[in-house]
Amino acid sequence: MNTILITPWRGTPPQMRWIGGGVLVLCALGAAVSGIVSGSADWPLLSAAILGFGLAYGWAFLMASTLLMAVDAYQLRLPGIARSITLSLLFYLILSVVPATLVLGAFGGHYLAIALMLLLFCVGGLAFTTLPRYIAMWIAFLPALNGALKHVVTIPGPTSPLFFAWAGPALLLLTLVIVLRWRRLVRAEKRLEQGLSSAMVMQFRRKSGWNEWSMACQDGSSTLRHRPDWMLPRVDLRNVGPQNVPRALRVALGGWYVPRTFIGHLRNLAPALLPMVVILPFLLVMQAGGKPMTALVRGFSVGMIGWVGIFGAAMLAIMSAVTLRRRWSQVNSELPLLALMPGLGDPAQVKRALLRAALRPPATALSVVLALMLVASWALHMHALGMVAVALSQIGCGLLLFALVLDVLGGRPMRSWKLATLITLTVLLTSLSCFIPMTSIGHHSWTYANDLTGVLIAAWVGMGTMLLLLGWRGMKRFQDRAYAFLMLDTTAPR
Structure with missing residues (x-):
């Protein structure tokens, strides 16, 4: 038994x-x-x-x-x-x-x-x-x-x-x-x-980065070998070199950090976008009864909040931090070789360039997602409290990015159970903050939707404060490190 x-x-x-x-x-x-x-x-x-x-x-x-x-x-x-x-x-x-x-x-x-x-x-x-x-x-x-x-x-x-x-x-x-x-x-x-x-x-038994089941944790070369040619990313190497150190570091970091052309980004996102591309026209045709334009806007907005808002923002933060965790934890020559790149400057300049390379691309993507969420909420005629909850869900994912990236760069990452709890709470709050406000729309709205939305906003205030403190702690540790490209210290108190 x-x-x-x-x-x-x-x-x-x-x-x-x-x-x-x-x-x-x-x-x-x-x-x-x-x-x-x-x-x-x-x-x-x-x-x-x-x-x-x-x-x-x-x-x-x-x-x-x-x-x-x-x-x-x-x-x-x-x-x-x-x-x-x-x-x-x-x-x-x-x-x-x-x-x-x-x-x-x-x-x-x-x-x-x-x-x-x-x-x-x-x-x-x-x-x-x-x-x-x-x-x-x-x-x-x-x-x-x-x-x-x-x-x-x-x-x-x-x-x-x-x-x-x-x-x-x-x-x-x-x-x-x-x-x-x-x-x-x-x-x-x-x-x-x-x-x-x-x-x-x-x-599930793969071991790379934090969790063995995430596609973001796969070895890059293994992933590329199993992709068809039409899904291979097209890299944009313009302005890469000593004159643009953050962009050069993005190439060295690999993964989704690598600069790509617009077509390259579409190809890289093909596995996530393909279901939407196939299913969305079908949904729009089925919903376009007497008011085709209204059905089109409503269907697209609901799909945007439900698919991109819940899954997209959280995965952007998690994938970015997983990529860095993989680079800073693997025992090979990749990390030391980053220190040999020409034109890096002194340690302080290297740290600033690394922060820009690690935070700017995902932060830009999260800003685009936030704008799309607000437009979709407005198109659904969502009340102000609901729009605040949707906006806080995306801002919370940005704070999760800040906390996780600085946790890795600080050199003393939090333990697995703390990390799992943090990600679980953030993803759960994000899901509820995108879903609950939509239940208050229409003639058959949920009675307790507004009350629960207020509770979610209060929860985000507490969660955001905690993420800011974790990110600030990681920033202090990162500044105290002798150099940016040092292996993670898993023996120190965390």
Whole structure:
């Protein structure tokens, strides 16, 4: 029994355990709070949906890691471990669904509807990381597709008796697909870790930078080898040299810091932009009923806030800091070679140039995202409090960038659990600050949207203060270092 309990925790990297567990706990607390403050008779379903998001995240980034253990067990011919993994998955699936169903059902919720909802969230999260990328990347657009198709084909919700007619078969079909995919990945002779045909879970054991599962942490040469020619970035080396040290340092830092042409930026962002390019015209056509221009503006604005606002800003900050962390932590000759670049000047000049190279490009990109978010909020006729919350979400991501970059350059990075907690809180606040204000728009606005928006603004004040203090501490440490290009000191108190 002990083996069944500890299997997913032993097979998951520490950073992912903290982030996945933190999101799950926060969503459970959010489900409890929504049940307390909601005056609707259907509050058990709302609480189940909030908890379901946490379960989906947990099954995507905690339970999916057991697939890697299953791969190793198959290669080492250890059938006992494979059986333990299967029993562990079944045990945690029951633990994820049954207690919450009993509690919410006791308060008036429909037992079967809540159980099916939670099961779909769990299985959907597992599907997100085990199915090929070209399938998994569309999962994020399912809510938008549901909204676009609601006047063409109605998908019954949990409050409708017809919900069981599609939810049950969908659950069985998705489970069957995952089982077949799991079997194929375990028994495959060659397992792809890159490309659209690979599964995200196959990258979980990578160790580069902070977290092993982030695409931002992949080795640059490995990433380029698996990209088709049309997605290869086009580098812009104009004005690179001693006359422009920050730009030269960007080339040396690599990753997304490398200067690119406009077409090069589009090619580099192709994996993220491709779903929007494909799905947005479809959404606009489906929503353009009697007021095509209104539907176009509304659909684009909602997609901008929901996709770019929530995912884009946070990933810009995290990717920038991950790139620097990789450069300053790898034991090779790359970092010492940076000190040999011509025209760097004295140590103080080097530090100023490095700060400009590390902070200016992502800060510029975040400023563009902030402007787009404000325009989208205005187009949706969002009230002033909501626009403040949306703006604070993007400013908060900028402060996260400031704190994380200076934490690396300061030479004494924070511990993994602190880092995971910081990122989790920022991403959660960003998601809520972009989503909650949109629930106050229209004739069927949520009653408590404005009150919760005010709470989010207050939370951002506290979070922003903490990020500023962390960034200021990193700045002081960076100024105290003898030279900019020194390895991270992981032995000092952090």
